[in-house]
Amino acid sequence: MTVPRGPKSASDLGSFPLVMISAMYENGGNTTHRILDGHPELLVYPFESQLGTRMVNDRWAAMYPTKYRWPVFALGADAGSHFDAIIDEETRVRSRTPQVSKFRDHPFDMADEERRERFVALMGGIPFTRANLVAAFFEATFGAWRDVSLTGRERAWVGYSPVFGIDAEVFLSEVRHGHLLHVVRNPWSAYAETKHRPVPLRLAHYVEAWVALQAVVLAAREAVGDRITIVRFEDICDDPRAALTPFCERMRIDPAALDPVPSWNGRRLEKVFPWGTIVEATPAANRATAAELSEAGLAEVTRRARVLLDAFGYARYRETVTP
Numbered sequence: 596m597t598v599p600r601g602p603k604s605a606s607d608l609g610s611f612p613l614v615m616i617s618a619m620y621e622n623g624g625n626t627t628h629r630i631l632d633g634h635p636e637l638l639v640y641p642f643e644s645q646l647g648t649r650m651v652n653d654r655w656a657a658m659y660p661t662k663y664r665w666p667v668f669a670l671g672a673d674a675g676s677h678f679d680a681i682i683d684e685e686t687r688v689r690s691r692t693p694q695v696s697k698f699r700d701h702p703f704d705m706a707d708e709e710r711r712e713r714f715v716a717l718m719g720g721i722p723f724t725r726a727n728l729v730a731a732f733f734e735a736t737f738g739a740w741r742d743v744s745l746t747g748r749e750r751a752w753v754g755y756s757p758v759f760g761i762d763a764e765v766f767l768s769e770v771r772h773g774h775l776l777h778v779v780r781n782p783w784s785a786y787a788e789t790k791h792r793p794v795p796l797r798l799a800h801y802v803e804a805w806v807a808l809q810a811v812v813l814a815a816r817e818a819v820g821d822r823i824t825i826v827r828f829e830d831i832c833d834d835p836r837a838a839l840t841p842f843c844e845r846m847r848i849d850p851a852a853l854d855p856v857p858s859w860n861g862r863r864l865e866k867v868f869p870w871g872t873i874v875e876a877t878p879a880a881n882r883a884t885a886a887e888l889s890e891a892g893l894a895e896v897t898r899r900a901r902v903l904l905d906a907f908g909y910a911r912y913r914e915t916v917t918p
Contacts, residue, residue: 610772611730611734611750611751611752611772612750612751612752612772612773612774612846613729613730613733613751613752613754613770613772613773613774614637614751614752614753614754614773614774614775614776614846615644615753615754615755615756615759615766615773615774615775615776616628616631616753616754616755616756616759616776616777616778617755617756617757617758617759617760617761617763617775617776617777617778617808617812618755618757618758618760618777618778618779618780618828619757619758619779619780619785619804619805619808619809620757620758620785620789620796620801621780621785621786621788621789621871621872621873622778622779622780622785622805622828623778623780623828623831623871623873623876624755624757624778624871625643625755625867625870625871625873626828626831626857626867626871626873626876627755627776627778627826627828627831627839628640628753628755628870629857629858629859629864629867629870630831630835630839630853630854630855630856630857630858631753631839631853632857632858632859632860632861633853633854633856633857633858633861633863634843634848634852634853634854635746635748635749635852636746636748636749636750636751636848636849636852637749637750637751637752637753637848638733638737638749638751638752638753639752639753640686640733640736640752640753640754640755641686641689641703641740641859641860642685642686642689642698642870643663643684643685643755643756643757644683644686644733644754644755644756645662645663645681645682645683645684645685645756646662646664646665646666646681646682646683646729646732646754646756647660647661647662647663647664647665647666647681647682647756648661648666648667648668648680648681648682649661649680649682650666650667650668650669650680651664651665651666651667652667655761655807658800658803658804658807659758659761659804659808660758661682662682662683662684662756663756663757663758663759664756664758664759664761664762665725665759665762665765665766666680666681666725666728666729668680668723668725668728674714674715674718674719674723675711675714675715677718677723677728678710678711678714678715678732678735679711681732683732685698686705686707686736687707689703690703690705690706690707690710691707697869698869698870701859701860702742702860703740703742703860704740704741704742705736705739705740705741706739707739709739710735710736710738710739711735713734713735713738713739714731714732714735717731717734717735718731724769725769726769726770726771729770730770733752733754737752742860743860744860744861744862750848751846751848758804758808759775760775760777760808760811760812760815761807761808761811761812763775763777763811763812763815763816763819763823764815764818764819767815767819767822767823773822774822774823774824774842774845774846775812775815775822775823775824776824776826776842777812777823777824777825777826778825778826778827778828778831779809779825779826779827779828779907780827780828780829780881781828781829781881781885781907781909781912782802782805782896782899782900782904782909783885783888783893783896783897783912783913783916784881784882784884784885785801785805786798786801786802786805786888786892786896787884787885787886787887787888787892788872788873788884789801789872790887791872792872798892798895798896798899799899802895802896802899802900803899805900806899806900806902806903809903809906809907810903812825813825813903813906821845822845824841824842824845826838826839826841826842827907827908828876828881829878829881829912831876832876832877832878832880832881833878834855835853835855836850836851836853836855839853857876882915882916885912885916886916886917886918887918888918889918890918892918893913893916893918897913
């Protein structure tokens with residue numbers, strides 16, 4: 596089955612806008628990803644678009660998983676090897692071994708081998724730049740996704756890789772029609788949320804990673820201006836459409852067409868889980884999550900994140916939380 600979408604030809608790959616959502620773990624990236632799924636002008640990746648490769652090895656590699664990074668490819672490798680290098684764990688597991696995928700109850704008809712063949716064909720005769728390789732990866736994914744829900748109005752891809760903002764400047768310097776949508780959540784609720792994981796990060800590790808990511812994204816925004824949109828999870832909880840309107844306007848898509856209810860492949864979701872750990876995206880639930888921390892925990896998060904609290908209007912948020 597051939598369904599028109601995205602670029603008209605391989606040589607036109609770089610002209611199709613790519614939006615990457617970024618967010619520290621449990622900061623609302625999955626919620627935002629699933630809300631954008633309902634916009635008729637966006638082609639939204641089905642799961643986390645884990646573009647990184649195991650060749651990523653820089654100053655951030657010890658703090659952030661390589662699967663969430665802007666990829667590094669081997670010089671001289673062929674197109675098939677480049678495709679295989681992209682980690683993309685969630686989509687590959689759902690496609691190749693659906694019985695062990697946490698998304699196994701959600702219909703998804705895509706053969707990873709077909710996607711690989713499409714990718715190789717798209718890369719025939721064009722330079723193996725990172726921008727071209729990533730664009731071909733998105734185009735091949737949507738080309739091989741047989742039961743994808745389409746409106747015919749799609750005009751941009753949307754991917755989501757947690758902490759992707761750590762590579763914001765290099766991503767935007769290489770992808771000429773790229774945009775970063777960065778979601779930030781108050782660090783008390785965010786850290787308390789991550790404690791729900793089976794093996795959570797220690798407080799110091801988590802908050803230091805939260806601070807580093809926000810600082811890098813803020814610095815990148817100074818360099819690239821409105822190619823980065825920062826939105827607070829708290830504002831998404833209050834009014835998703837209003838919070839995401841600046842992003843929609845920068846992408847020249849209709850804010851009024853945004854469905855504020857999370858969805859997957861056009862089907863509304865009762866809860867974002869298993870895409871993310873945030874079950875209820877409301878102001879009350881957000882504050883209640885922060886209140887799960889002890890007084891000592893709240894104080895320690897405050898001490899480690901203090902340098903950036905004013906930057907996001909969180910300086911007084913702590914006063915509203917009672918453990």
